[in-house]
Amino acid sequence: MERQGTDHDGNLVGTLLDGRYRVGSVLARGGMSTVYRGTDARLQRPVAIKVMAPRFAADPAFLQRFEREARAAARLHHPGVVGVHDQGVDSSPAGERVFLVMELVEGGTLRDLLRQHGRLSVPLAVSVAEMVLSALAAAHREGLVHRDIKPENVLIGPGGVVKVADFGLVRAAAEVSSSTGDIILGTVAYLSPEQVATGAADTRSDVYATGVMLFEMLTGAPPYSGETALSVAYRHVNEDMPAPSATGAAVPTPLDDLIVRATRRDPAARPPNAAAFLHTLQALRADLGIDRVPVPVPVVAARVSDATMIDSLDHGPRGTRALHRTDLVGGPQPRRAGPPSRPAPQDDPYLRERIRNRRAFIAWMLVVLMLASAIGVGAWWLGSGRWTVVPDLTGLPRGAVRTALAAADLTVILAEDHSDTVPGNTVIRTDPGPGHRTVRGSDVTVVMSLGRPRVPTLAVGSTLEEAEQAIEQADLSPRLNPNTAKFDDTVPIGAVIGLQPASGTVLAVGAPVTVVTSKGPAPTPVLIPEVIRSPAVPARPSR
Numbered sequence: 001m002e003r004q005g006t007d008h009d010g011n012l013v014g015t016l017l018d019g020r021y022r023v024g025s026v027l028a029r030g031g032m033s034t035v036y037r038g039t040d041a042r043l044q045r046p047v048a049i050k051v052m053a054p055r056f057a058a059d060p061a062f063l064q065r066f067e068r069e070a071r072a073a074a075r076l077h078h079p080g081v082v083g084v085h086d087q088g089v090d091s092s093p094a095g096e097r098v099f100l101v102m103e104l105v106e107g108g109t110l111r112d113l114l115r116q117h118g119r120l121s122v123p124l125a126v127s128v129a130e131m132v133l134s135a136l137a138a139a140h141r142e143g144l145v146h147r148d149i150k151p152e153n154v155l156i157g158p159g160g161v162v163k164v165a166d167f168g169l170v171r172a173a174a175e176v177s178s179s180t181g182d183i184i185l186g187t188v189a190y191l192s193p194e195q196v197a198t199g200a201a202d203t204r205s206d207v208y209a210t211g212v213m214l215f216e217m218l219t220g221a222p223p224y225s226g227e228t229a230l231s232v233a234y235r236h237v238n239e240d241m242p243a244p245s246a247t248g249a250a251v252p253t254p255l256d257d258l259i260v261r262a263t264r265r266d267p268a269a270r271p272p273n274a275a276a277f278l279h280t281l282q283a284l285r286a287d288l289g290i291d292r293v294p295v296p297v298p299v300v301a302a303r304v305s306d307a308t309m310i311d312s313l314d315h316g317p318r319g320t321r322a323l324h325r326t327d328l329v330g331g332p333q334p335r336r337a338g339p340p341s342r343p344a345p346q347d348d349p350y351l352r353e354r355i356r357n358r359r360a361f362i363a364w365m366l367v368v369l370m371l372a373s374a375i376g377v378g379a380w381w382l383g384s385g386r387w388t389v390v391p392d393l394t395g396l397p398r399g400a401v402r403t404a405l406a407a408a409d410l411t412v413i414l415a416e417d418h419s420d421t422v423p424g425n426t427v428i429r430t431d432p433g434p435g436h437r438t439v440r441g442s443d444v445t446v447v448m449s450l451g452r453p454r455v456p457t458l459a460v461g462s463t464l465e466e467a468e469q470a471i472e473q474a475d476l477s478p479r480l481n482p483n484t485a486k487f488d489d490t491v492p493i494g495a496v497i498g499l500q501p502a503s504g505t506v507l508a509v510g511a512p513v514t515v516v517t518s519k520g521p522a523p524t525p526v527l528i529p530e531v532i533r534s535p536a537v538p539a540r541p542s543r
Helices: 060-074 110-117 122-141 169-177 193-197 203-219 229-238 253-262 274-288 349-375 377-381 398-407 464-473
Strands: 021-029 033-040 045-052 084-092 095-103 154-156 162-164 183-186 321-324 387-389 411-417 427-431 437-439 443-449 477-480 496-500 512-517
Touching (some): 110 154, 398 443
Antiparallel strands (some): 021 033, 045 095, 154 162, 183 321, 387 437, 496 512
């Protein structure tokens, strides 16, 4: 008989989701979701099924964002990205279940590999990092930011193939976890300082997390540790990450320096995206003569990453979880001796201070609420909640534009223009400009650079109007000089023979381009006969 309920552990083993996906054994379980081995009954293929926690199914905002992020992840076609096959909501008497159907990767995770080997050799760590960065580079080009890079989200399949899982899911959960921005959602051992401090994340946040993960591969442990997740998050914000060699690991100095650069607290000091990080790492590997090596498959049962493995520390620094950003104000949690039971407030000065602060906060909140009621609906409507500020995108690469504007609740309209100073595929300007206050959800026109203009290619015999139009579309200035016209036996009079400078020449914006026209066939030479006679010799007079 077909089983439709949950087992005694509360999971869905045996359930048929959406009448199509048969749920098998549990692969991984975390605070956000549980991952099962499954079977697509329609196509008869193995899949991995991620079922989100029940609290998410009741949130319409999450459902909308979950569907949007799943569609975006499904558009990623890269051998290093775990494929997304389907997403949906299964309704049953037990309630609604939000699920995501993914490619099943038989093998293990990078966490499994680290458990087996401890620290990895330099060639192996660099090989894994290059494949992770290649997958992230493809996502960044599509405007996607992962936000939760960690060893549990790096899968190693047959043949040593390395794949990155869970694109966009943390963002979908984070955006509905708190309306105040006070919730930190992610894995604190790998969270960038800006994610901890403000919740903002872009391509450089993924660069930071990959740098932390590379540090851990080379040393056997992440750079920061602490008794609580908050204490680890506090260190990310307030301490500069050490070089791997500072722990005693044998790491070449250039690689040491690159990891330190990728994990700077200031995002502007890091490589701007995964592609830049990958390019630098590949050049470094070539300079140092580091061999590419195959990645060994961990000898464990296949798992698909979520927060952690079933038996791992789900609520520790390595688990995906929610934290209150306001708890970081007082610094990391103090070390407490004795049994883990919570001490009485009167015995712990830290707890007494927390209680006093909470009472003061409640009192001030009551004052603020009374003032807000007196001001009324008009003041609320004119308040800052409706507004956002256009970020400064100047010089940002094309792939990061959508993410940066989405973080400010704005949408993008792309335009293109030539520029003598701004490199191609980077932002020249925006309309409205940086710092402009605008309503959330508004459109922002982003002008991307096409680089310096090139002289266009024209077919011989084009009309003068066609030539002028092509030159103007290339942001150059057409010129017509009668002295440059040439005779041509095949091109009609007034038609275009070519351009000066030649097609493909790189020029400055607005530079002149001369249109060379035809004067038609050259005139045929005419032979004029000689008509001049010798003067007559006068006759001699007769005698």
